[in-house]
Amino acid sequence: MEVKKVLNNNVVIALHSELDEVILTGKGIGFGKKEGDPVDESGAEKFFVLNNEQEQEQYKQLLIEVDESFIGCMNECMTILENRFQLQLHEHIHVALTDHLYYAVHRIKQGMEIRNPFLQETELAYPAEYQAARDLLFHVETCTGISMPEGEIGFVALHIHTALTQRPLQELNEHTRLVSGLVEHIEETLEVSMNTKNLDHQRLLRHLHQTLERIQREDYGDEPDSLKNVLKYEYPLCYNLSWKLIKMMQQALKKPVPESEVVYLTLHLQRLSRKHK
Structure with a gap:
């Protein structure tokens, strides 16, 4: 594979011989790289394809806005979820959950209240996803130093259920x-x-x-x-x-x-x- 674009030190867009455009994330994978340079897939923590062009552009823009440490935290979150459920999650969750949690952290920093009127219904409907979301947010708190409100558990649980079932x-x-x-x-x-x-x-x-x-x-x-x-x-x-x-x-x-x-x-x-x- 060769580099198409370096988004930051930890994220590159590369050209794959079979999959066309792919996204590689990993600590230092983009450091010192420029367009056309070879890049080794084995050095990536995450390797995924976004076939939906709209999602692809959304994720590219998100990676530009989001600081590198948060991207690393989200990569760890994906690994935690995949290990927990013993499957490879649909790539959509990389975009949706990164976007959701980044702006949730941003709102909390600004002192904005996050309420979830359907928290109990979500916990009862999707108990496994709810517990996974609780554990995931604890990891996000560790990464960011930001205390996540309980209502966020329900929102993240729905994202996880979507990734597991591919339901919209x-x-x-x-x-x-x-x-x-x-x-x-x-x-x-x-x-x-x-x-x-x-x-x-x-x-x-x-x-x-x-x-x-x-x-x-x-x-x-x-x-x-x-x-x-x-x-x-x-x-x-x-x-x-x-x-x-x-x-x-x-x-x-x-x-x-x-x-x-x-x-x-x-x-x-x-x-x-x-x-x-």
Whole structure:
């Protein structure tokens, strides 16, 4: 490979014979280099390709703005995540997470408050990613000397889940907001207050997130009509609430929701309602 452009001492853009333009990051990999010089891939801590041209330009610009020590910290973060989950993460997270955390640190330095109203929902929906995000932010704190607010754990957890599943971050954010709205409607209708430490509440929240994922994949199950009819007469309040929630999902996702979902939702809601009587 040969150097196309040196962004700083630790980052170079190189021309690869098969992959075209690649980004190499590593301590001192760009030091003393100029365009056309050979560069050895083995000397790089990270080697990745950004096939999306918009992301490629965004990352190049970001590397110019961000100080070299922070880039090194983010490379370490990527290694931590890949070792933790035993897989190579999609290159998109290099751009998205570096961008997010760099500007988060910048806002904290300026004394700006970072709030995350969906923190508990995120922790329950993606527990492995949430714990990984917590550990990752501890490393960022060590690198920067900046104390990261708890709300950042939820934001970083969504970035990690996106990298693991290749689901769009926008979709995850929309689902999190939708679940929050569904929970609010449940609380109003059943006159309960959701407690995320309660096992039944946790099961309901996880079920809602999993339902949205299945709908997005158009993974529809069978419809147990006999059980549905029993629940309709035994638990009319929870049954009708389930249909209301399904309509809210359909309206938000612009996709059909299988009628079988009314059975599972009614059972969850009835268990929740019974515990509060």
